[in-house]
Amino acid sequence: MFWLHLRNELWKLFGKKRTYIGFGMFLLAQNAMLLAFRFTRWQQDLERLLEGNGYLAREFISALTVAVIMLIPQILLLMPLYTTLVGGDLVAKEAEDGTLRMILSRPISRLRLLTVKWLAGALFALSLVLVLGATAVLCARLWFPWKGMFVFAPGQAFAVLSSEAGLQRYLLAHVFLGMNAVTMLSLAFLFSCFNMKPAAATILALSYLFVNLVLESIPFFDRYEVWLLPHHFRCWLRVFDSPIPWWEILQSQLVLLGANATAFILGAVGFQVRDFKT
Amino acid sequence: MTAAIELHHVTKRFGRRTAVEDLTLTVPIGEVFGLLGHNGAGKSTAIGMMLGQVWPTAGQVRIHGWDVATQRTRALARVGAIFETPAFYEYLSGLRNLEIFSSYTAPVSQRRLAEVLDWVGLTGREHSAVRTYSHGMRARLALAQALLPHPDLLILDEPGEGLDPEGVHELRQMLQRLHRELGLTLLISSHQLGEMEQLCTRIAVLRQGRKVFEGPWDRVQWAEGPIRLEARPFERAVAGLQAVGLVLEAGRDAEGGWVRPAPGITPDQLARWIVEAGFDLLELRRPRQTLEQFYLSLMRPDPQSDSRSDSREVTRRPAAT
Numbered sequence: 001m002f003w004l005h006l007r008n009e010l011w012k013l014f015g016k017k018r019t020y021i022g023f024g025m026f027l028l029a030q031n032a033m034l035l036a037f038r039f040t041r042w043q044q045d046l047e048r049l050l051e052g053n054g055y056l057a058r059e060f061i062s063a064l065t066v067a068v069i070m071l072i073p074q075i076l077l078l079m080p081l082y083t084t085l086v087g088g089d090l091v092a093k094e095a096e097d098g099t100l101r102m103i104l105s106r107p108i109s110r111l112r113l114l115t116v117k118w119l120a121g122a123l124f125a126l127s128l129v130l131v132l133g134a135t136a137v138l139c140a141r142l143w144f145p146w147k148g149m150f151v152f153a154p155g156q157a158f159a160v161l162s163s164e165a166g167l168q169r170y171l172l173a174h175v176f177l178g179m180n181a182v183t184m185l186s187l188a189f190l191f192s193c194f195n196m197k198p199a200a201a202t203i204l205a206l207s208y209l210f211v212n213l214v215l216e217s218i219p220f221f222d223r224y225e226v227w228l229l230p231h232h233f234r235c236w237l238r239v240f241d242s243p244i245p246w247w248e249i250l251q252s253q254l255v256l257l258g259a260n261a262t263a264f265i266l267g268a269v270g271f272q273v274r275d276f277k278t
Numbered sequence: 279m280t281a282a283i284e285l286h287h288v289t290k291r292f293g294r295r296t297a298v299e300d301l302t303l304t305v306p307i308g309e310v311f312g313l314l315g316h317n318g319a320g321k322s323t324a325i326g327m328m329l330g331q332v333w334p335t336a337g338q339v340r341i342h343g344w345d346v347a348t349q350r351t352r353a354l355a356r357v358g359a360i361f362e363t364p365a366f367y368e369y370l371s372g373l374r375n376l377e378i379f380s381s382y383t384a385p386v387s388q389r390r391l392a393e394v395l396d397w398v399g400l401t402g403r404e405h406s407a408v409r410t411y412s413h414g415m416r417a418r419l420a421l422a423q424a425l426l427p428h429p430d431l432l433i434l435d436e437p438g439e440g441l442d443p444e445g446v447h448e449l450r451q452m453l454q455r456l457h458r459e460l461g462l463t464l465l466i467s468s469h470q471l472g473e474m475e476q477l478c479t480r481i482a483v484l485r486q487g488r489k490v491f492e493g494p495w496d497r498v499q500w501a502e503g504p505i506r507l508e509a510r511p512f513e514r515a516v517a518g519l520q521a522v523g524l525v526l527e528a529g530r531d532a533e534g535g536w537v538r539p540a541p542g543i544t545p546d547q548l549a550r551w552i553v554e555a556g557f558d559l560l561e562l563r564r565p566r567q568t569l570e571q572f573y574l575s576l577m578r579p580d581p582q583s584d585s586r587s588d589s590r591e592v593t594r595r596p597a598a599t
Contacts, residue, residue, distance in 0.1 A: 099366065103379070275331065
């Protein structure tokens, strides 16, 4: 029955057109960025940076390099937007439409219902990240050769890797990107479990992220950055370090796992005590 | 035998507002039970508590003997529900909606799906998206989703709202058929008193969150009170009835003669005495009141008694004629 309920949630989720907005927007954004990279000074700036550090630019301006360049802003801005959009809908939209009341007249426990909803949402978040990663590298490959990988994120990562090592790290990074996406979805899901509109749940979750980003940019909060989510969200970039700082990555993953569990438990408590009435 | 639904001293407060107060209600198995009351009387809250959607502040709700709060899955295992505005996943087909909703009770076979679709007359449209359905088709789909898990009990909250007269008629016939052919217990909350009168075998009336009446409808509609009597000669017949103690008082009004029988005396006994005494009996009938008349009489403020604390088995108000 659990799998049947999960299948239902996936039908509901992937039957909606708005679920696909994120996938479509990622494709659009990636192509826009590719054009910008190819036809503006962006590519030349990167080449100068590489050559300034003693590397041959033509060996590292590759599909993998450009894919990561495209991922960084999309993961920071677009991914939270589309995961919270779906996360905010998971419970609140059904409550608003009245279908939740129909389900709750059935012999299913509220906890079971929430669990399958969250799982379906998590599967959506993971699929979004996988599609994002795959399309980024495929689109980049259309314009750029398959060569070595160069990763540069100011203050966070600087790595030069062979294409094989680069691909491995790129794939590994998606495991942690997946965790980021699920965490943002869980935040929106938490708010969605309370009596509010779906848009309000999405906005609250995004606000939480943006407040974290603002706090992080204030020097006073440097010493408290481990308490802020974006610090842990960036651990996907650490996989490009050599050697990979596994302990730091594990710590961040545990923090994100804790954030997910807390969001789910708080949401479940709120949902459990709620009255559902027209 | 365990009742289909039992509410024991159930109270529900939303903040300072009391939606339902000390409600005790029993819906026996096999009845068509009408839950009546004005808007805001507490009907939907009471139904919400029966279905485990609203948590009671106090009291206990049982369905088929199972506590809804603590044994929800067992209590609701054989229950189907239909709400005032049935909500569906508009972007999915009717069939997919049915599969989704029914799976929360138990998986159903394609054969059962086809059977129920046929029953409600949606065969041929099951693959269309629900957003293309008319209001009447949605009502039928709502009935289908309620019937799929083979329920013993159907709970309907304002099921006829928004339907045209034909739709209301169709729905009534379908519910009567369900009761007659499948033996389902029905609990229906509605404002359509004419429809309820034709459907219900038992009713309860709520006013401001409290029950003001619960009882079988057939005992209510043939209300206690004056009996219409036309006998020849009227005065002599009445005098005779009074002399033998069968009648307490009698009189005539614009509609004709009436008598008030002594306690425990039935119209049959009066008829037998009149005929045996050699009078001509032209008419003897207990006036029938409509559900609307009865309902409005309950809703009228009664300065003689505080009806909020008066939960009677059968009304003692005289029937309107």
